[in-house]
Amino acid sequence: MSSAASTVVSASQDNQDYIQFCDYLEQSSGITLGLNKAYLVKNRLSAILQRNGVANLREALHKLQHGNEQQLKLEIIDAMTTNETSWFRDQYPFDYLKDSLLPDLKNRQVTMPRIWSAACSYGHEAYSISIIIEEFLQKNPGAFPAGIQIVATDISSRVVESAAKAEFDRLAIARGLSDERKNKFFTPLAEGAYRLKENITKRVRFQRANLLESYALLGKFDIIFCRNVLIYFSNINKSQIMDKFAQSLNQNGTLILGASETVTNYSNAFEMVKCPRGIVYRHV
Numbered sequence: 001m002s003s004a005a006s007t008v009v010s011a012s013q014d015n016q017d018y019i020q021f022c023d024y025l026e027q028s029s030g031i032t033l034g035l036n037k038a039y040l041v042k043n044r045l046s047a048i049l050q051r052n053g054v055a056n057l058r059e060a061l062h063k064l065q066h067g068n069e070q071q072l073k074l075e076i077i078d079a080m081t082t083n084e085t086s087w088f089r090d091q092y093p094f095d096y097l098k099d100s101l102l103p104d105l106k107n108r109q110v111t112m113p114r115i116w117s118a119a120c121s122y123g124h125e126a127y128s129i130s131i132i133i134e135e136f137l138q139k140n141p142g143a144f145p146a147g148i149q150i151v152a153t154d155i156s157s158r159v160v161e162s163a164a165k166a167e168f169d170r171l172a173i174a175r176g177l178s179d180e181r182k183n184k185f186f187t188p189l190a191e192g193a194y195r196l197k198e199n200i201t202k203r204v205r206f207q208r209a210n211l212l213e214s215y216a217l218l219g220k221f222d223i224i225f226c227r228n229v230l231i232y233f234s235n236i237n238k239s240q241i242m243d244k245f246a247q248s249l250n251q252n253g254t255l256i257l258g259a260s261e262t263v264t265n266y267s268n269a270f271e272m273v274k275c276p277r278g279i280v281y282r283h284v
């Protein structure tokens with residue numbers, strides 16, 4: 001075979017391996033990659049494959065599909081996640097929590113409200129929720145005598161472990177946090193890093209969970225934040241996840257999606273609620 005012909009054969013083999021990897025990734029995590037993301041897979045996986053003594057994507061796929069390679073599977077899915085996040089991202093969900101959802105839970109005398117930050121990344125969302133709750137309780141002492149629980153989950157064990165430490169370096173602390181809140185709720189560490197205080201961390205529990213799997217063990221919630229992740233998922237996975245969210249919500253529970261995500265066309269279990277500068281969804 002000429003060298004030009006063998007290059008074509010190997011390029012088409014690489015292409016087939018990439019397509020099979022995309023199928024595997026979608027089935028195991030819901031994450032869909034476009035046809036033009038082969039470079040991303042290569043960049044993100046090369047160190048992992050090398051460390052695990054795996055020659056190429058084809059061998060990795062074989063191990064993932066036919067072997068008992070739990071650690072390799074976790075590392076690969078972990079590496080393919082996009083963990084972009086910030087404090088008080090988009091602002092309006094947190095204003096709505098403060099101005100509408102928490103007062104409503106207080107008026108209905110809900111004993112111990114539960115909030116889920118699904119796909120929590122490094123914890124900025126769950127901790128932003130906890131800061132809003134702390135500020136609300138300072139103005140409404142005794143509002144929730146049994147406390148409020150926040151459960152924060154992500155498919156990536158790397159981000160969940162990092163979030164649970166509640167320590168943020170100079171870059172991770174910077175985005176979206178006012179100096180006033182930083183000084184009030186964080187303790188400075190070395191080199192521009194900060195640690196959240198216990199009054200904010202105490203109501204947040206982190207654990208690894210895959211949105212494609214069952215949520216039954218997490219219990220029921222009054223509010224679910226699931227933002228900026230379903231955008232990567234297929235329509236069928238979006239529908240199934242939204243229907244499972246409905247089953248995980250208490251009556252009148254609220255689902256808050258990312259600014260470019262919607263329930264419309266995916267689930268009949270919610271009605272749209274317009275709030276200042278955004279939309280949230282109430283379970284009907």
Ligand SMILES: C[S@@+](CC[C@H](N)C(=O)[O-])C[C@H]1O[C@@H](n2cnc3c(N)ncnc32)[C@H](O)[C@@H]1O
Binds near residue numbers: 119153
């Ligand atoms: C872009 S971040 C969004 C973080 C946060 N919700 C926000 O809006 O700032 C998306 C997160 O979804 C997580 N993720 C991706 N697929 C997931 C799945 N199947 N189950 C749970 N989390 C998933 C990723 O690990 C990543 O941390």
